[in-house]
Amino acid sequence: MAQPPALDLSRTALFLDLDGTLAAIEPTPDAVGPQPRRNWMLHELSRQLHGRLAVLSGRSIDDIDRILGETVRSLAGVHGLERRTPQGERVDLKPHPDLPAVAGMLQSFAAGQSGLLLEPKERSLALHYRGHPPAEAACLEIAHRLGAAYGLTVQEGRMVVELRTPGPDKGDALQVFMNDPVFVGATPVMVGDDLTDEDAFTAAETLGGFGVLVGDPRPTAARYRLDDPKAVLAWLEESIA
Numbered sequence: 001m002a003q004p005p006a007l008d009l010s011r012t013a014l015f016l017d018l019d020g021t022l023a024a025i026e027p028t029p030d031a032v033g034p035q036p037r038r039n040w041m042l043h044e045l046s047r048q049l050h051g052r053l054a055v056l057s058g059r060s061i062d063d064i065d066r067i068l069g070e071t072v073r074s075l076a077g078v079h080g081l082e083r084r085t086p087q088g089e090r091v092d093l094k095p096h097p098d099l100p101a102v103a104g105m106l107q108s109f110a111a112g113q114s115g116l117l118l119e120p121k122e123r124s125l126a127l128h129y130r131g132h133p134p135a136e137a138a139c140l141e142i143a144h145r146l147g148a149a150y151g152l153t154v155q156e157g158r159m160v161v162e163l164r165t166p167g168p169d170k171g172d173a174l175q176v177f178m179n180d181p182v183f184v185g186a187t188p189v190m191v192g193d194d195l196t197d198e199d200a201f202t203a204a205e206t207l208g209g210f211g212v213l214v215g216d217p218r219p220t221a222a223r224y225r226l227d228d229p230k231a232v233l234a235w236l237e238e239s240i241a
């Protein structure tokens with residue numbers, strides 16, 4: 001897959017994933033923090049795009065703001081279950097009522113094996129096994145079993161499996177942003193690394209734009225590819241006049 005062309009900021013609507021795209025993967029979620037160079041670049045990109053910039057992440061909106069220093073107004077958090085509009089309004093899906101009970105079960109499971117980490121989000125539960133990869137099969141088994149029992153959506157990611165409140169995905173979030181007056185008529189470009197980004201690659205392509213996969217080649221709906229977050233930052237910086 002080829003490298004993406006330089007962005008034409010006068011007509012682009014830019015959608016960026018966070019972990020594995022804007023930030024390198026770290027051993028735990030909390031190890032990712034603010035970076036002055038990245039935050040300056042996002043601030044400048046947003047200005048030159050006249051606000052046509054959104055971050056679409058699996059993290060909660062509060063966590064995205066912690067990492068990006070509130071440089072980006074338009075956000076989709078928890079893979080699309082939370083949203084902040086270009087006008088700054090929050091549109092959040094009601095959390096599934098059984099999430100606290102399921103969190104208790106997953107916490108007991110995680111406490112039984114060292115290296116497992118449960119990251120509770122208001123609308124989703126992320127069970128991380130990066131600290132103990134051999135536990136992958138057991139983590140997937142319990143996630144699929146509890147997901148089926150309680151009607152939660154199972155979302156697999158990089159050394160993580162999530163149980164989500166059923167609802168919109170990143171592709172839906174991209175489409176909603178593209179209908180907003182701030183974004184409408186522009187060419188959507190989605191940059192991401194994970195399986196959850198595939199919905200947004202497809203949505204960008206459907207709306208006349210394209211996706212950029214970050215990381216090793218794999219079957220994907222993205223048209224172009226960049227090696228890693230360093231290459232993403234360099235490509236974005238080149239686009240800033």
Ligand SMILES: O=P(O)(O)OC[C@H]1O[C@H](O[C@H]2O[C@H](CO)[C@@H](O)[C@H](O)[C@H]2O)[C@H](O)[C@@H](O)[C@@H]1O
Binds near residue numbers: 032056158
């Ligand atoms: O959609 P994203 O912005 O890529 O968020 C996806 C998940 O990212 C975080 O987990 C991942 O990154 C961690 C820090 O590098 C890493 O330790 C973990 O193994 C990865 O799965 C975040 O913690 C999750 O809530 C997001 O859903």
